[in-house]
Amino acid sequence: MKSKFPSTASALAILLLAACIGALAQSPSARTRFSGMFDTYTPQSTTNNVTTGPYEIHGPWSVALTGNSHANFFAALNMELSDGWVLTQNSGNFDPAARGAHTHHITLLNGTVTSLSTGGIEITGSAKITVNGVAAPISPSDVVIDITGGSEVDFSNITLTFAQPGAKHFGAEPLSGFVRRTK
Numbered sequence: 001m002k003s004k005f006p007s008t009a010s011a012l013a014i015l016l017l018a019a020c021i022g023a024l025a026q027s028p029s030a031r032t033r034f035s036g037m038f039d040t041y042t043p044q045s046t047t048n049n050v051t052t053g054p055y056e057i058h059g060p061w062s063v064a065l066t067g068n069s070h071a072n073f074f075a076a077l078n079m080e081l082s083d084g085w086v087l088t089q090n091s092g093n094f095d096p097a098a099r100g101a102h103t104h105h106i107t108l109l110n111g112t113v114t115s116l117s118t119g120g121i122e123i124t125g126s127a128k129i130t131v132n133g134v135a136a137p138i139s140p141s142d143v144v145i146d147i148t149g150g151s152e153v154d155f156s157n158i159t160l161t162f163a164q165p166g167a168k169h170f171g172a173e174p175l176s177g178f179v180r181r182t183k
Contacts, residue, residue: 035062038177073108120148141166
């Protein structure tokens with residue numbers, strides 16, 4: 001006699017398929033972790049007849065959404081004066097010691113998360129900034145972090161924009177990077 005109910009294995013397969021379809025159908029806003037890299041330049045600037053930059057900026061970043069419209073952001077960045085600076089401001093001397101290499105750790109805890117009308121999210125708040133492991137004179141500084149994408153990749157790009165006093169060092173233009181992973 002045949003049973004009208006599926007076997008245990010069939011029922012398990014149906015439940016597994018439903019769970020997978022449910023996971024695929026989740027909206028991008030259901031993602032809670034993002035990570036990637038910054039790989040950008042600051043603009044060249046002149047203040048009081050002193051020209052600085054452009055700086056190269058490279059390093060990893062991560063964002064963890066806390067589920068209550070807040071997020072934590074972390075970045076570890078290397079900065080050094082670029083080849084453009086060497087050619088325009090340092091007479092073509094490519095000596096690494098002259099490039100002013102240094103590191104920054106940027107930490108924003110409990111930043112406010114809002115959805116962008118164009119898709120993606122924006123995180124705002126006051127970030128702590130270190131330089132070579134000690135508190136930077138530009139810390140704390142308000143920041144705006146936008147994580148956006150397009151029709152093919154929901155989250156592909158990040159920008160980090162500093163208000164004063166951070167803009168004195170990083171510039172007022174957004175620093176750009178890419179999203180490597182979402183979870």
